Amino acid sequence: MPERPRSRTRSGPDPGRQHFFSPCPRGLEAGLRAELEALGAVDPRPLDGGVAFTGDFHLCYAVNLHSRIASRVLWRLAHLPYRNENDVYQAVAALPWRDYFVPERTIRVNVSATDSPLKSLDFVTLRIKDAVCDRFRALTGRRPSVDTANPDVRIHAYFDAATLSLYLDTSGEPLFKRGLRAAAGEAPLRENLAAGILRLTGWSPGIPLLDPMCGGGTFLVEAAESALQRAPGSRRSFAFEKLGNFDAARWAGVRAQAQAAERPPEPLPIFGSDLYGSALKLARENLSRAGLEGVVQLKQANALEISAPAAAGVLVTNPPYGVRLGEQQALADLYPRLGDALKQRFAGWRACIFTADLRLPKLIGLKPARRIPLYNGALECRLYVFELIAGSMRGRKDAAAAPSDEGAQRTASA
Numbered sequence: 001m002p003e004r005p006r007s008r009t010r011s012g013p014d015p016g017r018q019h020f021f022s023p024c025p026r027g028l029e030a031g032l033r034a035e036l037e038a039l040g041a042v043d044p045r046p047l048d049g050g051v052a053f054t055g056d057f058h059l060c061y062a063v064n065l066h067s068r069i070a071s072r073v074l075w076r077l078a079h080l081p082y083r084n085e086n087d088v089y090q091a092v093a094a095l096p097w098r099d100y101f102v103p104e105r106t107i108r109v110n111v112s113a114t115d116s117p118l119k120s121l122d123f124v125t126l127r128i129k130d131a132v133c134d135r136f137r138a139l140t141g142r143r144p145s146v147d148t149a150n151p152d153v154r155i156h157a158y159f160d161a162a163t164l165s166l167y168l169d170t171s172g173e174p175l176f177k178r179g180l181r182a183a184a185g186e187a188p189l190r191e192n193l194a195a196g197i198l199r200l201t202g203w204s205p206g207i208p209l210l211d212p213m214c215g216g217g218t219f220l221v222e223a224a225e226s227a228l229q230r231a232p233g234s235r236r237s238f239a240f241e242k243l244g245n246f247d248a249a250r251w252a253g254v255r256a257q258a259q260a261a262e263r264p265p266e267p268l269p270i271f272g273s274d275l276y277g278s279a280l281k282l283a284r285e286n287l288s289r290a291g292l293e294g295v296v297q298l299k300q301a302n303a304l305e306i307s308a309p310a311a312a313g314v315l316v317t318n319p320p321y322g323v324r325l326g327e328q329q330a331l332a333d334l335y336p337r338l339g340d341a342l343k344q345r346f347a348g349w350r351a352c353i354f355t356a357d358l359r360l361p362k363l364i365g366l367k368p369a370r371r372i373p374l375y376n377g378a379l380e381c382r383l384y385v386f387e388l389i390a391g392s393m394r395g396r397k398d399a400a401a402a403p404s405d406e407g408a409q410r411t412a413s414a
Helices: 029-039 057-066 085-093 121-140 191-201 218-227 248-261 277-289 325-345 360-364
Strands: 007-009 018-023 042-047 050-055 074-081 107-113 153-159 163-169 209-211 270-274 297-300 313-317 349-355 370-376 379-388 410-413
Touching: 018 057, 029 042, 029 050, 029 057, 029 191, 050 057, 057 248, 074 085, 085 121, 085 163, 107 121, 121 153, 191 218, 191 313, 191 349, 191 370, 191 379, 209 218, 218 270, 218 277, 270 277, 277 297, 325 360, 325 379, 349 360, 360 379
Parallel strands: 107 153, 209 270, 209 313, 270 297, 313 349
Antiparallel strands: 018 050, 018 074, 042 050, 074 163, 107 410, 153 163, 349 379, 370 379
C-alpha cells in the first residue's frame, strides 16, 4: 500500500512539501540544478537526465514559468516497491485520484523502465490506466477518457528493478515549447538545449554573442529573452491549471511578479548571420514572433568571412550535421577553414561549437579547452569550447565536470 500524500482538504494534498522531478536534456543536469536552487528548490539532486527536488506548489508554478532548461516538472505521487503487475494495479488504485483531478479530464499514461522485471510495458501501462479509471468509477460512477494526442492530465510511471515512482505531469506540453517559434528549419535545436548550451559557454547578458550559422535563430532568441529577463513560460498554459489543487490567485501572483521583472526591448549586443537568405528569413520570423525586432542584429554573411562584431565575446553555433557521404566531405573541408577564420578574426573570443561530428577537433586545427558531452534527443553530441587567446592557443582548464551518460530505457504509453 503506497503512502498517501498528506491532505488538508478535499481540494488536494498539503502544498507545504512535495517531491518533484524535472527531466532535462542529458548533460544539462548541473545547469538545471543551479536554476532550481535560484528558484528556491529544497535539496535539488542531479540524476541521469534530470533533477529531483522538493518544495511547495508555489515553487512548482515558478519552475514551470521560469526554467529555461527543464523539459517538464513531474509531481511525485508515490514511490514504493513492487514485484508484479498486480502490485502495481493495487498501489495505483489506492491513491486518492479524486483529489488530483475530476473524471471529466482526459488522461494519458506514459511508462518507462530500467532493468525492470516486468515482461510487457504495454500491459502494465494498461493496468495503470485501468486502476485510475476503476478508482474513479467506484467513487463517482464516472471515469476519465483516454486521449493519447492531447490529454488534460499526463500520468508518468517509472520502474527500476524494484521500485515504482508515479508522477503527475504539471507542465503539459514540454517546457521547450515556449509558444514563440513561428517556424523551424531542418533538425531544429530545442529551446531548452540551446539555453543550457548558452549557460555552458559562460555567456551572460551584456557579453557580445554571435551565432555565424544561426539557421532559425534558436540561440539568438533564447539569449535575447534571457537578457530581457522574460520568463520562458510567460506565453503558454500549463497542466497544473487543470489539477484539483490549483491555486488561481497564487498563480496570478507568480505571473504578475515575472511580468514586472521584464525589461523593455532594446538593441542588444547579440548578432546572427547565415550564408542563406532562407535561413535568415526564418530567424527574422522567429524573432518577430517573440517581439524581438530590432533587439538582435542579423545579416547575410559567410561564416568564413565574417568579422568579430566586438573586441571580445562568445561565439556559439550548431553547424549542419553531415549525414550523407557528400555532406561529411563538405564538413571535413569546412572545418580547417573555419579554424583559420577563428584564429585570424576572433582573437579574444571564446568559440563554442555544438556538433555530433566528433571529427571536429582534429580537423579544425584548434585544441579544445573543454569537451562537454551532451545529447540532442538520442543523438550523442559534444560542445567544444575553444579559447581564442591572441598569441596563444592554450586552453583554460575545464571548469565543469563531464556529465555521465544515462542508461537505456524502455518506454510505453497509453
